[in-house]
Amino acid sequence: MNRLNRRSFLGLTAGLAGAAALSACGGGSSASPAGAPKDLLLPDSVTPPALPGQLSSTVGGVLPAYTQYPASPKPSVSAPPGSGGDITTMQVNYNAPPPALSGNIWQQELNKQLNANIKATLVTDADLAQKTQTFIASGDIPDIFYLNLQPNKAPAALGAVLQGAFIELSPYLGGSHSKDYPNLAALPAVSWKNSAIQGGLYGVPRPVPAANTGQPLFRADWMQRLGGKAPTNADEVYAMLKAFSTNKTWAFGAVTPWDQEFVLSMFGVPNNWRLNSDGTLTSYIETDEFEAALEFLVKLWKDGGFHPNAASNNYSQEQDLWTGGSTGFFGGNMLASLTYLRGTPIKGVADMVGSIKPFIAPGKDGGAAGFYQGPASYGMFSIPSTHAKDEKKVRELLSVLNYFAAPFGSAEYTLINYGVEGHNYTMKDGIPTPSQNPAMLAEMAGQYVPSPIEASIYDPGPPNESATIQKYFEQVTPSLVPDPTMTKVSQTRVAKGATLDKLIQDEFKAIVSGQKPLSELDTLRKNWKAQGGDAVRREFQDSK
Numbered sequence: 001m002n003r004l005n006r007r008s009f010l011g012l013t014a015g016l017a018g019a020a021a022l023s024a025c026g027g028g029s030s031a032s033p034a035g036a037p038k039d040l041l042l043p044d045s046v047t048p049p050a051l052p053g054q055l056s057s058t059v060g061g062v063l064p065a066y067t068q069y070p071a072s073p074k075p076s077v078s079a080p081p082g083s084g085g086d087i088t089t090m091q092v093n094y095n096a097p098p099p100a101l102s103g104n105i106w107q108q109e110l111n112k113q114l115n116a117n118i119k120a121t122l123v124t125d126a127d128l129a130q131k132t133q134t135f136i137a138s139g140d141i142p143d144i145f146y147l148n149l150q151p152n153k154a155p156a157a158l159g160a161v162l163q164g165a166f167i168e169l170s171p172y173l174g175g176s177h178s179k180d181y182p183n184l185a186a187l188p189a190v191s192w193k194n195s196a197i198q199g200g201l202y203g204v205p206r207p208v209p210a211a212n213t214g215q216p217l218f219r220a221d222w223m224q225r226l227g228g229k230a231p232t233n234a235d236e237v238y239a240m241l242k243a244f245s246t247n248k249t250w251a252f253g254a255v256t257p258w259d260q261e262f263v264l265s266m267f268g269v270p271n272n273w274r275l276n277s278d279g280t281l282t283s284y285i286e287t288d289e290f291e292a293a294l295e296f297l298v299k300l301w302k303d304g305g306f307h308p309n310a311a312s313n314n315y316s317q318e319q320d321l322w323t324g325g326s327t328g329f330f331g332g333n334m335l336a337s338l339t340y341l342r343g344t345p346i347k348g349v350a351d352m353v354g355s356i357k358p359f360i361a362p363g364k365d366g367g368a369a370g371f372y373q374g375p376a377s378y379g380m381f382s383i384p385s386t387h388a389k390d391e392k393k394v395r396e397l398l399s400v401l402n403y404f405a406a407p408f409g410s411a412e413y414t415l416i417n418y419g420v421e422g423h424n425y426t427m428k429d430g431i432p433t434p435s436q437n438p439a440m441l442a443e444m445a446g447q448y449v450p451s452p453i454e455a456s457i458y459d460p461g462p463p464n465e466s467a468t469i470q471k472y473f474e475q476v477t478p479s480l481v482p483d484p485t486m487t488k489v490s491q492t493r494v495a496k497g498a499t500l501d502k503l504i505q506d507e508f509k510a511i512v513s514g515q516k517p518l519s520e521l522d523t524l525r526k527n528w529k530a531q532g533g534d535a536v537r538r539e540f541q542d543s544k
Contacts, residue, residue: 042192046182061480071430086119144389208320265361318331413453
């Protein structure tokens with residue numbers, strides 16, 4: 001449950017129709033409620049063939065980087081995975097709504113390659129929670145269903161899994177069973193591990209790097225004007241943040257644990273929970289380290305380090321301040337910030353590569369800070385238990401997901417993420433370059449699938465930044481701090497997680513911005529415990 005990336009697990013125990021038990025031969029899976037934890041059986045890992053220009057890191061857990069795109073992408077599957085019929089999906093869509101199939105060249109080609117007619121329900125991020133709950137409550141869940149177990153995303157998701165609405169896939173994907181789906185087996189093991197629930201695999205993850213939060217973009221050119229020396233401890237970080245803040249500029253444009261996560265890391269605040277030697281858990285808000293980080297931020301607010309409206313600014317307003325050249329830091333996940341936002345023009349910045357870099361904080365007293373290991377996925381794609389007795393159908397759907405998970409640079413990866421060459425994109429100097437025509441982008445509204453695009457380091461140039469980004473990950477990965485409750489389940493957390501998260505976020509803003517004194521931290525701790533925090537702790541401690 002990662003509070004620091006504006007997300008944490010949350011489920012809603014809404015009433016669900018009882019799921020039928022599966023007795024299919026061979027690859028059967030229980031469709032009964034998730035129940036007691038069991039030993040997790042991850043897919044046997046597969047490494048895709050190396051590509052020209054591939055940089056494989058010697059640091060464990062660091063993703064490969066790619067300095068060039070294959071000139072002739074090769075297929076990763078030997079035959080179309082579909083059986084020629086309809087496959088219904090529910091997917092999140094971050095683009096404009098797509099045209100009808102008759103006018104959608106990309107979807108026509110995708111259907112042809114799949115040998116299936118994809119009938120997608122595409123849901124905006126804002127509507128995800130409501131649509132998820134509506135589908136689950138109806139019992140008519142699409143064949144491939146996007147589940148996001150994060151707060152304020154889809155509160156009904158985790159409760160639905162716990163009550164048996166989706167198939168546990170270990171008999172199909174666990175261990176050597178994954179040999180039938182090599183692209184799924186090639187997804188990062190940490191993504192599978194951290195998306196498991198009660199020891200079970202209830203969906204195929206959309207992988208992202210495990211070391212993906214806590215390193216915001218910052219104005220390295222501002223630091224150069226201050227002498228160019230990177231800070232080596234908390235006092236030097238404070239001096240830099242204060243120097244960034246003048247009568248026209250500020251260090252930060254918003255106040256949230258997400259935006260100031262590197263400060264929490266710098267002070268050694270645990271990743272959600274600290275596992276004590278006696279097996280008990282301590283919440284991060286209960287620690288002395290959290291109090292010290294808050295004190296640091298309270299002082300910075302008083303010294304003008306935050307935009308005056310930072311306590312009320314939303315993400316869009318914060319981004320406007322960043323692109324307008326008014327703030328020195330912009331919180332976000334590392335890979336997305338470097339590969340997407342890095343190309344967003346910033347007022348007054350001519351050299352984006354030299355001026356905009358990720359900020360890797362030092363430890364409070366020097367050395368390396370302990371950065372938070374994230375879930376390593378952003379949602380997963382699940383198969384409803386209504387298919388539990390139809391092994392053939394389950395295998396077809398897993399084969400479609402295997403197609404979607406095609407590795408970087410393959411023919412399937414290229415079609416999913418770039419589209420049809422000469423239509424949705426063109427090759428320029430060996431780089432797949434998307435069309436700037438909004439209609440071409442809208443065609444690809446259904447491209448958010450379990451593709452490893454967000455777990456592949458490819459930032460073409462010139463200059464080519466793939467190797468540079470990989471080096472940032474190499475700096476951070478050895479210091480990752482896991483959340484000891486990552487795959488545990490608390491029913492109180494399911495029911496009250498949103499309320500508890502909001503309580504912490506609201507009080508964090510109020511204390512940092514001076515609306516409440518630092519002494520109110522004691523009140524926050526008491527209220528959090530009384531409103532469910534202690535119950536969550538007990539249930540996590542009892543969970544195996």
